[in-house]
Amino acid sequence: MESSLSIVLRPLMAGLVQAVGTTVFASVAAFAIGLLLGIALLVVRATGGKAVKVLVAIYVSFMRGTPLLVQLLLAFYVLPSLIGIQLVPLAAGILALSLNTTAYISEILRGALSTLPRGQGAAARALGMRAHQVWWHVLLPQVFHRSLPPLTNEFTVILKASSLLSLIAVDELSTLARNATLQTDLPLQVFLIAAIIYFVILWCASSISRGIEYRIAKLLPHVN
Amino acid sequence: MSIDLDIVVKALPFLLQGLKVTAVVSLTGILIGFAIGTAAAYGAESRTAPLKMFALAYVECVRNVPFLIVVYLAFFGLPKLGFHASAYAIGIGATAFYTGGYFCEIARAALRSVPRGQLAAARSLGMGSVQVQRYVVIPQTFSFLIPPTASLVIMMFKDSAIFSVMSLPELTYQSNLMTADTFAYLEVLGTAALIYWLCSSVFDAIGQVLERRLRVLHR
Numbered sequence: 001m002e003s004s005l006s007i008v009l010r011p012l013m014a015g016l017v018q019a020v021g022t023t024v025f026a027s028v029a030a031f032a033i034g035l036l037l038g039i040a041l042l043v044v045r046a047t048g049g050k051a052v053k054v055l056v057a058i059y060v061s062f063m064r065g066t067p068l069l070v071q072l073l074l075a076f077y078v079l080p081s082l083i084g085i086q087l088v089p090l091a092a093g094i095l096a097l098s099l100n101t102t103a104y105i106s107e108i109l110r111g112a113l114s115t116l117p118r119g120q121g122a123a124a125r126a127l128g129m130r131a132h133q134v135w136w137h138v139l140l141p142q143v144f145h146r147s148l149p150p151l152t153n154e155f156t157v158i159l160k161a162s163s164l165l166s167l168i169a170v171d172e173l174s175t176l177a178r179n180a181t182l183q184t185d186l187p188l189q190v191f192l193i194a195a196i197i198y199f200v201i202l203w204c205a206s207s208i209s210r211g212i213e214y215r216i217a218k219l220l221p222h223v224n
Numbered sequence: 225m226s227i228d229l230d231i232v233v234k235a236l237p238f239l240l241q242g243l244k245v246t247a248v249v250s251l252t253g254i255l256i257g258f259a260i261g262t263a264a265a266y267g268a269e270s271r272t273a274p275l276k277m278f279a280l281a282y283v284e285c286v287r288n289v290p291f292l293i294v295v296y297l298a299f300f301g302l303p304k305l306g307f308h309a310s311a312y313a314i315g316i317g318a319t320a321f322y323t324g325g326y327f328c329e330i331a332r333a334a335l336r337s338v339p340r341g342q343l344a345a346a347r348s349l350g351m352g353s354v355q356v357q358r359y360v361v362i363p364q365t366f367s368f369l370i371p372p373t374a375s376l377v378i379m380m381f382k383d384s385a386i387f388s389v390m391s392l393p394e395l396t397y398q399s400n401l402m403t404a405d406t407f408a409y410l411e412v413l414g415t416a417a418l419i420y421w422l423c424s425s426v427f428d429a430i431g432q433v434l435e436r437r438l439r440v441l442h443r
Contacts, residue, residue: 065378065424066417067385069396074417077409156287163290167389174292187300195289195297202288 008189011180016197019176024201026090026172027159030097034158035151037098038105042113042143043135045106056106063103068161072096076168093165101158108154112147113139145216152209156202163198173197231411235402239416242398243423249315249394250384254377256316257323264324265331279328286325291383294318299390311392315384323380330372334365367438374431378424385420395419 045056063071075096080086087095116139124134144151166174177194181187267279298314309317338361346356388397399416403409 061425062417062421065382065421065428067382067396067420069385069388070399070413070417070420073396073400073409074413077403078413081410160288160290163292164386166292174290174296177293178296181296181300186304187296188304191293191297191301195285195293198290198293199285199288 004186004189007184008180008186008193011183012176012190012193015171015176019171019173020197020201022090022170022172023159023162026094026097026165026170027155027162029094030101030162031155031158033094033098034101034105037102038109039140041102041106042109045110046113047131060103060106063100064107068096068100069164069167071100072164072168075099089165089168089170093162093168093170097158097162097165100161101154104154104157105151108147108150109143111150112143115146116142148209148213148216152206152213155209156205159202159205160198227414228408228411231406231408232415235399235406235408235412235415238398238402239395239412239419242393242395242416243419245312245392246381246384246394247423249312249387249392250319250381253316253319254323254380256320257380258327260320260324261327262331264328265335268328268332269335283325283328286322291318291322292386292389294322295386295389311387311390314390315387315392315394318387319380319384322383323376326376326379327373330369330376331365333372334368335361337368338364367435370431370435370438374427374434377431378427381423381427382420
């Protein structure tokens with residue numbers, strides 16, 4: 001047993017730091033981009049004309065209605081010929097992940113925005129605030145506060161989904177595990193260890209965001 | 225880049241064959257998952273400590289381990305334990321396992337949405353615990369259950385694309401076969417994406433109709 005464990009661990013350990021790093025980097029990058037674009041979509045949807053709203057709704061529906069794997073394949077194989085730029089697998093992966101999470105994040109934020117009392121925006125405008133000030137100082141802080149738990153959940157979804165990057169040849173945790181099974185022929189042990197590693201990363205991620213929630217709750221005792 | 229419609233027309237029958245496999249595997253798995261999830265929800269809400277811990281541990285596993293790893297574990301790991309199953313069976317099993325974990329969370333929230341006083345009231349009217357669930361609790365949870373359950377069905381339906389890694393001839397695998405043959409990535413993957421999109425939209429619409437109907441029922 002002792003020796004079999006070391007057989008399993010050797011190929012896993014060799015690239016572990018780099019693989020976990022790539023998994024975390026891709027997820028965090030995709031989430032950060034998704035958050036920015038999600039806010040943009042939220043504001044565009046709330047303030048734009050009818051045509052813009054319909055376009056955003058179609059985008060969100062497509063991203064939520066098709067498998068991430070198919071989106072990854074589209075970003076990896078189709079996008080280069082459409083825009084004439086060959087993306088490295090990691091870039092294509094982060095692109096697809098972030099465009100995907102943008103749709104979910106914009107829906108989360110929209111849900112939070114809809115729970116705010118309708119009069120707040122109008123009241124802020126009546127106090128002489130400009131539109132961007134209303135968003136920045138009045139609406140967005142409350143939207144964030146209210147959407148923190150679902151946003152945390154979305155991050156864990158993205159981190160789990162980043163395992164699919166292995167299918168477009170990104171060297172991340174799942175790729176490492178897959179390669180290790182080919183070397184050792186011990187799939188059960190290797191994938192169990194990979195599952196545990198994912199579990200630990202995700203558990204850390206949710207603890208961190210619980211910490212952030214707690215801090216914000218202390219910073220903003222007047223909200224809610 | 226122009227779109228070659230001939231390829232779309234040629235690919236469509238193959239893709240629809242794949243859709244059939246996708247639908248059978250994911251819908252069967254989802255239905256079994258509902259049963260597992262309901263059982264796990266009652267386990268998690270029960271006062272029996274081991275049952276409760278087991279249910280909660282199960283949910284945490286599902287929430288914190290990628291579906292791909294679950295599929296790999298089942299597909300490559302189970303044969304090592306002397307358990308040989310077809311890709312179909314593993315697809316159904318993995319879907320059921322994953323759906324169950326998520327549905328457990330949904331069902332727990334729904335069970336808790338029924339005020340506790342109603343349970344006591346029903347018991348004091350002489351109902352047994354099964355009757356309380358059947359006539360008082362469960363009917364009230366439906367409208368609460370529908371929206372997250374519709375999202376879950378769509379999620380698991382889409383996640384079945386991952387079964388292409390075990391060469392299950394579902395929609396994504398079929399489109400990979402087609403693109404390997406024709407290199408028409410845009411046409412084939414685009415068509416596959418549209419098929420998925422259409423199905424997800426149908427599930428979404430069904431969920432919305434059900435939600436509206438059941439909300440009216442309660443008033």
